Amino acid sequence: MKTETTIQGLNAALASARLARKTIGFVPTMGNLHEGHLSLVREAKKLCDVVVVSIFVNPIQFGPNEDYDNYPRTLEADSHLLADVGCDLLFAPTVQQMYGDHVRKTSVVVSGITDLLCGQSRPGHFDGVATVVTKLFNIVQPNTAFFGQKDWQQLEVIRAMTRDLNLPLDIVGVPIARAEDGLALSSRNGYLTEQQRQQAPVIYQSLLAAKQSLQSGEDLSVVLQNIRDTLQQAGFEIDYVEAYTPHLQSVQQFNQDIMLFVAAKLGQPRLIDNLLVKYIPN
Numbered sequence: 001m002k003t004e005t006t007i008q009g010l011n012a013a014l015a016s017a018r019l020a021r022k023t024i025g026f027v028p029t030m031g032n033l034h035e036g037h038l039s040l041v042r043e044a045k046k047l048c049d050v051v052v053v054s055i056f057v058n059p060i061q062f063g064p065n066e067d068y069d070n071y072p073r074t075l076e077a078d079s080h081l082l083a084d085v086g087c088d089l090l091f092a093p094t095v096q097q098m099y100g101d102h103v104r105k106t107s108v109v110v111s112g113i114t115d116l117l118c119g120q121s122r123p124g125h126f127d128g129v130a131t132v133v134t135k136l137f138n139i140v141q142p143n144t145a146f147f148g149q150k151d152w153q154q155l156e157v158i159r160a161m162t163r164d165l166n167l168p169l170d171i172v173g174v175p176i177a178r179a180e181d182g183l184a185l186s187s188r189n190g191y192l193t194e195q196q197r198q199q200a201p202v203i204y205q206s207l208l209a210a211k212q213s214l215q216s217g218e219d220l221s222v223v224l225q226n227i228r229d230t231l232q233q234a235g236f237e238i239d240y241v242e243a244y245t246p247h248l249q250s251v252q253q254f255n256q257d258i259m260l261f262v263a264a265k266l267g268q269p270r271l272i273d274n275l276l277v278k279y280i281p282n
């Protein structure tokens, strides 16, 4: 596996693949890789000739009181994991390489679906994501890009942006990778103390219980309140527990397929998860 840190180096490394019209699969990440990221790379390998992974902790998607400075940077270990899973090219640019010294005058802003869920508690976050992902798409020029469904709202934002701007690539969403006890894998799980790690699967358990209640006919608002109560009793500080359609339209009742979304803090770490609940008319 090759590693490039500059756009020029990346272009040189991809030149022959581009000339031979090989398909390029792209997995953008912020590093500190875990099985969730590796499942994206495996999916990319299935569908594309050449797989590029980027590792870039993007400063403009972090709020002033968030964990940009402390975000785990584990490039050496990440490179080994990527090489093992068959990644062809790692692109690990510096902030200077991505943003230069000039004042950036352009942002990519996706409206509407960025105002809810994580958009409410992390103002500006999705502008930072959409902007860096557009830049990375322009740099790598992939045929297909792969994103985890754990960040469902991010995936919807990227799909909307790709469609609205006619970006010439396909977007693939890959199912959430979970630990054996159900906790959705996340780089932020590394911040959990041993005791918090024991409590953390309560999020997924409460989502599964909610799914069962909904499918047995329980009212949506009651089910959402039950999730909130369960999480609060387990020591979580809730950011949101909400339901939307898979395309993030609001829903009042369970009369179509819906997604349940949770974001909650357990001490410092903020964890998110989601679950699709299929509507089965009787």
Ligand code: PAF
Residues within 6 Å of the ligand: 028, 029, 030, 056, 058, 061, 129, 132, 133, 151, 154
């Ligand atoms: O999901 C992430 O890791 C980041 O938001 C992304 C898509 C790599 C953009 O920085």
